Amino acid sequence: MKLFFRNILFLFLFLFLFTEIVARLFHISTDAPKTYKNERENIRYYPNQEGYWDGGRHKWYINKLGYPGKNIPKSFDNLVLLIGDSYIQNFMNPDSCRQREYLSKLKPNYNFLECSMAGINLLGYFEYSKVLDSLNPVHKIIYVSSSDFLSNITKKSSNVNGYKVNLENKVVNHPKYRGSRLKDIIYNFKFIYYLYRKNIHLFNELNGGKKLSDKNKNIAKNALDISHEDLIQIGDLLSFIIQNYNSGNVLFVFHPNSNKELINLTRKKGFKVFEIKKEKNVNWKTKKDGHWNCQAHKQIANQVSLFLETIDKK
Amino acid sequence: MFYGWWDWRFLSLIVFSSFVDYYVGIGLGRTDDPKKSKTLLWISMLVNLGFLGFFKYYNFFAESFADAFTLLGHHIEPSRLSIVLPVGISFYTFQTMSYSIDVYRKKLKPTKDIVAFFAFVSFFPQLVAGPIERATNLLPQFYKKRTFEYNKAVDGMRQILWGLFKKVVIADNAAQIANQIFNNYEDYSGSTLFLGAIFFTFQIYGDFSGYSDIAIGTSRLFGFNLMQNFAFPYFSRDIAEFWRRWHISLSTWFRDYLYIPLGGSRGSTWMKVRNTFIIFVVSGFWHGANWTFIVWGALNAIYFLPLLLMKKNRVNTDTVAEGKYLPSIKEFFQMATTFFITVIAWVFFRSDSISQALLYLKRMLNISIFNKFEFYETKIIFLLIIFILIEWFGRTGKFAIQKLDWLPFYIRYSIYSLIIFVILVYSGKPQEFIYFQF
Numbered sequence: 116m117k118l119f120f121r122n123i124l125f126l127f128l129f130l131f132l133f134t135e136i137v138a139r140l141f142h143i144s145t146d147a148p149k150t151y152k153n154e155r156e157n158i159r160y161y162p163n164q165e166g167y168w169d170g171g172r173h174k175w176y177i178n179k180l181g182y183p184g185k186n187i188p189k190s191f192d193n194l195v196l197l198i199g200d201s202y203i204q205n206f207m208n209p210d211s212c213r214q215r216e217y218l219s220k221l222k223p224n225y226n227f228l229e230c231s232m233a234g235i236n237l238l239g240y241f242e243y244s245k246v247l248d249s250l251n252p253v254h255k256i257i258y259v260s261s262s263d264f265l266s267n268i269t270k271k272s273s274n275v276n277g278y279k280v281n282l283e284n285k286v287v288n289h290p291k292y293r294g295s296r297l298k299d300i301i302y303n304f305k306f307i308y309y310l311y312r313k314n315i316h317l318f319n320e321l322n323g324g325k326k327l328s329d330k331n332k333n334i335a336k337n338a339l340d341i342s343h344e345d346l347i348q349i350g351d352l353l354s355f356i357i358q359n360y361n362s363g364n365v366l367f368v369f370h371p372n373s374n375k376e377l378i379n380l381t382r383k384k385g386f387k388v389f390e391i392k393k394e395k396n397v398n399w400k401t402k403k404d405g406h407w408n409c410q411a412h413k414q415i416a417n418q419v420s421l422f423l424e425t426i427d428k429k
Numbered sequence: 430m431f432y433g434w435w436d437w438r439f440l441s442l443i444v445f446s447s448f449v450d451y452y453v454g455i456g457l458g459r460t461d462d463p464k465k466s467k468t469l470l471w472i473s474m475l476v477n478l479g480f481l482g483f484f485k486y487y488n489f490f491a492e493s494f495a496d497a498f499t500l501l502g503h504h505i506e507p508s509r510l511s512i513v514l515p516v517g518i519s520f521y522t523f524q525t526m527s528y529s530i531d532v533y534r535k536k537l538k539p540t541k542d543i544v545a546f547f548a549f550v551s552f553f554p555q556l557v558a559g560p561i562e563r564a565t566n567l568l569p570q571f572y573k574k575r576t577f578e579y580n581k582a583v584d585g586m587r588q589i590l591w592g593l594f595k596k597v598v599i600a601d602n603a604a605q606i607a608n609q610i611f612n613n614y615e616d617y618s619g620s621t622l623f624l625g626a627i628f629f630t631f632q633i634y635g636d637f638s639g640y641s642d643i644a645i646g647t648s649r650l651f652g653f654n655l656m657q658n659f660a661f662p663y664f665s666r667d668i669a670e671f672w673r674r675w676h677i678s679l680s681t682w683f684r685d686y687l688y689i690p691l692g693g694s695r696g697s698t699w700m701k702v703r704n705t706f707i708i709f710v711v712s713g714f715w716h717g718a719n720w721t722f723i724v725w726g727a728l729n730a731i732y733f734l735p736l737l738l739m740k741k742n743r744v745n746t747d748t749v750a751e752g753k754y755l756p757s758i759k760e761f762f763q764m765a766t767t768f769f770i771t772v773i774a775w776v777f778f779r780s781d782s783i784s785q786a787l788l789y790l791k792r793m794l795n796i797s798i799f800n801k802f803e804f805y806e807t808k809i810i811f812l813l814i815i816f817i818l819i820e821w822f823g824r825t826g827k828f829a830i831q832k833l834d835w836l837p838f839y840i841r842y843s844i845y846s847l848i849i850f851v852i853l854v855y856s857g858k859p860q861e862f863i864y865f866q867f
């Protein structure tokens with residue numbers, strides 16, 4: 116029996132090495148970009164990084180400015196910032212499918228720079244764009260969804276990357292540094308990290324949390340149901356943004372099927388607003404995580420470029 | 430404890446059934462009077478078949494009775510009961526009945542060791558979904574002290590690993606596609622429906638034989654030898670060979686305790702036809718309380734009869750293409766034909782009703798069978814091809830990866846690691862074991 120258990124142990128060691136080699140060779144686990152907190156307490160990516168997305172099908176890049184995307188504009192004249200969350204960060208698609216890449220071809224008179232971070236919300240977009248105000252962008256296109264507004268002032272999202280503002284004392288609370296120590300340790304072992312990510316819903320349930328899918332369903336549901344009280348608070352939030360950030364050149368681009376009352380409120384507050392239109396039978400979702408696929412980004416970029424044209428004409 | 434963990438209330442059934450057969454055995458051992466012996470045997474049969482009949486078939490008979498009245502022009506409302514089917518009842522009742530019958534036939538001495546007998550009935554690896562063990566094989570193993578045997582343990586672990594692969598990778602992945610197609614069969618062309626039927630064919634094989642492998646492998650860890658339940662049935666060259674290789678414990682049970690007592694293949698042509706139909710229909714009915722299972726059984730009887738009547742049912746008793754890497758063209762066509770007719774029969778097994786099965790087949794077996802597939806699941810198709818190749822090259826063993834001892838350890842360990850890797854990475858969405866519902 117000793118020989119049996121000894122061989123089982125040896126098999127586990129062999130298995131660990133084998134799976135680690137295979138996982139690294141075939142990039143089965145997504146490489147995660149390294150982040151840090153800067154002096155403004157914003158979470159930022161270290162510049163000049165690259166890594167493989169799930170299965171090694173394509174690479175993601177962080178450019179020398181520390182923003183997602185391989186390319187940056189050669190000039191900052193006529194600059195348009197493209198600001199958003201994971202939809203614009205867009206690691207799940209090849210670099211050629213970025214909003215920046217499509218819009219650069221459609222509107223060559225502008226220089227586009229993407230400035231995005233997964234999981235941040237409305238206040239986060241403005242905090243991020245603050246540092247780029249010195250580049251004097253002509254437009255700041257912010258891709259938003261209804262949940263971006265709610266998460267700033269309500270407890271409907273447990274997103275640790277979310278910025279929150281106390282509208283009474285006007286203090287903005289920055290998000291906590293993401294990731295747990297355990298996750299940081301597991302990340303060094305690619306195959307174990309892969310299993311952790313694959314079964315993360317089990318870990319969440321074991322930790323007493325709701326299933327991720329339930330959480331996401333709640334957020335999605337809540338995003339469409341905005342109460343009158345919430346609208347009042349969002350109105351106050353927008354006023355706070357107007358008073359405290361450089362928002363005159365902001366163009367809000369709303370995700371399809373966003374809350375109509377919210378869009379109208381944003382418009383009333385003086386922002387230029389555009390709602391993306393999606394045809395019914397067209398699939399805009401990536402297979403694995405529901406973010407926009409390349410086809411979606413292309414069609415959205417087409418719509419945004421037409422929106423820019425109408426802005427230019429005015 | 431294992432059985433009671435699911436629902437402690439149903440412990441009483443298995444305990445009662447075990448007590449009945451234990452004391453029937455004792456009684457049979459004490460009497461030489463044929464009448465008394467027959468009475469005791471009938472008690473065992475009535476108790477076990479009574480439990481099975483009530484829990485599994487009550488609602489079926491009630492509804493069928495009402496439907497028959499409807500056909501005659503009268504409407505009656507059947508008295509349905511909300512009955513939960515106790516897990517494993519189809520298996521352990523047959524197992525205990527085999528004990529009583531073997532004692533009655535003097536093939537086995539009745540045991541006085543009640544602990545060994547209860548352990549035989551409730552042996553956890555095979556309790557819920559077989560193999561249906563014979564007392565002549567399993568019961569004596571509880572009498573002797575078992576010592577740890579390294580080779581048996583390694584063999585058992587290998588079989589568990591292969592069983593897990595079959596269940597988690599092959600069956601669960603195939604199930605997702607088969608379910609999608611069967612649940613929406615009206616939306617697909619014949620080619621896709623054919624693909625769905627093939628996926629179900631592999632789902633049920635991977636699911637059931639995978640479970641059997643895990644059960645047999647686990648038993649070997651404890652030093653027990655269970656009977657082989659599957660012997661690469663999809664490489665069969667005719668339907669008779671298929672039924673010698675599929676769910677062997679059940680088909681041999683019916684052969685020994687029903688078919689042979691009825692006369693088997695002896696007697697007139699009418700007797701042969703009758704016995705064949707009885708055995709296959711009952712076998713189908715054992716699987717579930719639905720006419721689809723009966724039709725599945727009857728269809729297999731129709732497949733089998735020509736071979737029996739032409740006395741060609743025992744032609745292919747060896748391993749196909751033994752000693753060769755590839756089958757001959759004739760063998761390949763034989764396997765393909767047998768596989769195809771099996772797939773047709775599985776459509777009835779999978780469908781919710783006979784009308785659904787017939788509609789599925791009607792839509793499948795028309796010109797649209799040559800259309801392009803509407804599903805392109807390259808991952809599962811690739812895994813299936815690899816799986817078939819491994820099963821083919823391992824077909825001389827009791828399970829596909831049994832004979833690896835000749836390889837150097839680093840290659841063996843790489844194979845184990847690769848299988849574990851594939852299980853962890855390519856596991857499908859968990860599906861309940863199909864045969865748990867029987």
